[in-house]
Amino acid sequence: MTDDPVHRTTPQRPTAVRQNPTLLVDAGQVTDAVRHADSGAFGKTLGDSTYVWRSGVGVTANGDIVTVHGNALSVKTLAQLLQQAGSVRAMQLDINRDWTxxxxxxxxxxxxxxxxxxxxxxxxxxxxxxxxxxxxxxxxx
Known part of the structure; x- marks a missing residue:
């Protein structure tokens, strides 16, 4: 053992991390942030376009992972697709096809x-x- 007060025998590990702090779906419902999204709430798009390539990920109540991606999606459409696929929590990922x-x-x-x-x-x-x-x-x- 060491006298170092910050030494731990069991490492502390995160149990969850999100890329985007604003959820699209929470508790199975599309969030208010999506309903009132301005162009900056979920990232800047080229030309400040509403309908662009978007991707997102969600988790269902039983722990399954759901992914959605496609062209000409609004934030609202992406959120609705993730919700319809059974997500209880979901977030947006990249908004550029080249990086998804x-x-x-x-x-x-x-x-x-x-x-x-x-x-x-x-x-x-x-x-x-x-x-x-x-x-x-x-x-x-």
Whole structure:
């Protein structure tokens, strides 16, 4: 043991982290922030357009992960799609098609990276090396 008062034998780990602090769906309902969204509430778009490429992720009541992405979506449409897919909590991710990625990493028999949908622009191995872009990670226990 050490005399250091901040030493811990059990590391403190976050249980949840969100990229966007403003939720699209909370407690199964589209939030007021979505109903009254101005262009800056969910990120700036090129030309301050309402209908652009958007992506989002949600979690259902039983813990399943739901993803939605597509072109010409408003914040409201994205939120409604996530809600209709069963999300009880959901947030927006990227609003640029070039950066949207959903990647599955399989560690059985060596690391394999796969795109979850074929329409993604980036390679599925993009996060196996250095990157300046942020990402969200979901791991099974």
């Amino acid at each position: 990625s959903y990647v599955y990493y399989d560690h059985r028999g060596g690391l394999k990276a796969k795109k979850l949908t074929p329409d993604q622009v980036r390679t599925p191995t993009r996060y196996l090396g250095t990157s300046t872009r942020d990402f969200v990670s979901v791991r099974s226990r």
